[in-house]
Amino acid sequence: MRVKHQKRAEAKEARKKEQQQNQKEALSAELMNDTYRSEFRSAPTAAESQTINNFFFNSHVQLDWMTMNFLEMPEDQKVPKKKKEEVSTGFVKPGITIGLPEVVFLGKCNVGKSTLLNALVTPSSNKDLTEFAYASKVAGYTKSLNAFNLGDRLRIIDTPGYGVKGRPAQGKQVLEYLQNRKELRKVYLLVGSVDGFNNHDDGILDFLFTNGIPFEIVFTKVDKVLQKRQLTANITKSGILEEAQAPELLFTASGTNKKFDKRQGFTELRKSILSACGLPYDIRPLKKRQ
Numbered sequence: 200m201r202v203k204h205q206k207r208a209e210a211k212e213a214r215k216k217e218q219q220q221n222q223k224e225a226l227s228a229e230l231m232n233d234t235y236r237s238e239f240r241s242a243p244t245a246a247e248s249q250t251i252n253n254f255f256f257n258s259h260v261q262l263d264w265m266t267m268n269f270l271e272m273p274e275d276q277k278v279p280k281k282k283k284e285e286v287s288t289g290f291v292k293p294g295i296t297i298g299l300p301e302v303v304f305l306g307k308c309n310v311g312k313s314t315l316l317n318a319l320v321t322p323s324s325n326k327d328l329t330e331f332a333y334a335s336k337v338a339g340y341t342k343s344l345n346a347f348n349l350g351d352r353l354r355i356i357d358t359p360g361y362g363v364k365g366r367p368a369q370g371k372q373v374l375e376y377l378q379n380r381k382e383l384r385k386v387y388l389l390v391g392s393v394d395g396f397n398n399h400d401d402g403i404l405d406f407l408f409t410n411g412i413p414f415e416i417v418f419t420k421v422d423k424v425l426q427k428r429q430l431t432a433n434i435t436k437s438g439i440l441e442e443a444q445a446p447e448l449l450f451t452a453s454g455t456n457k458k459f460d461k462r463q464g465f466t467e468l469r470k471s472i473l474s475a476c477g478l479p480y481d482i483r484p485l486k487k488r489q
């Protein structure tokens with residue numbers, strides 16, 4: 200009896216230790232940013248955070264163009280004077296295809312590209328992350344390249360996802376965009392924190408390295424990771440930091456959980472986007488949200 204009791208007590212103690220260990224390792228996107236931030240990047244200061252967030256929350260957000268065939272996009276301001284219904288593969292507002300720096304979100308279907316875009320321009324107090332770019336649990340939801348104008352200062356391009364639910368034609372137009380778009384300043388390649396990289400991501404990474412396209416990696420859904428080592432293992436396994444031109448790693452959580460009741464990692468991503476676009480951190484929108 201006594202032996203059994205002692206064994207149970209030992210098992211209980213071991214479980215407690217494991218729980219404590221797990222709690223110690225409970226991670227946040229901010230902790231991950233602190234761990235992996237390179238010497239070329241600094242965390243936003245309090246003053247920077249304020250002006251950066253003001254820009255993203257106060258900018259008017261507008262879908263400027265949308266296309267299912269990038270090579271059909273007008274190259275310059277001489278946009279055909281068609282109404283949007285008349286353009287077969289999407290729509291382009293006349294005169295606005297050029298002139299602003301752009302960044303693009305790439306990643307597997309369902310990794311959180313559209314949600315990320317919404318979270319960038321939505322204060323934490325607002326829980327709805329579907330207002331601007333359509334986001335859904337259904338994989339393969341975004342079907343075109345969608346260019347969102349922020350305050351007439353920059354554009355963020357949402358793309359259709361690749362992978363099992365992706366379509367070859369959509370993948371082709373994304374690659375055409377990447378190779379041809381002069382306004383493109385940086386690619387953000389999104390990877391799910393729980394799932395890590397797969398063969399499709401490797402294909403894209405090869406493409407980005409081969410074509411010398413500047414990119415950073417954003418790990419999404421950090422709130423779904425239970426232990427830090429799960430995520431660090433995904434990073435180590437990928438070998439991405441061994442590359443000569445290793446990209447920056449950023450971490451975000453659009454969702455919340457018991458430990459973290461606020462979205463995380465977005466100020467740092469906003470700072471990275473402004474920097475990629477060559478814009479100062481105290482930039483103000485030319486066009487404000489109503």
Ligand SMILES: Nc1nc2c(ncn2[C@@H]2O[C@H](COP(=O)(O)OP(=O)(O)OP(=O)(O)O)[C@@H](O)[C@H]2O)c(=O)[nH]1
Nearest residue numbers: 309310311312313314335339340341360420453454
């Ligand atoms: N928990 C959690 N869920 C997230 C996060 N980001 C996105 N999601 C959810 O993931 C699902 C897919 O999000 P989307 O933003 O539509 O993904 P997408 O990459 O745009 O997908 P496609 O358009 O199909 O390529 C939605 O149910 C989101 O609510 C996150 O950081 N945490």
Ligand SMILES: [Mg+2]
Nearest residue numbers: 312313340341
């Ligand atoms: Mg989408």
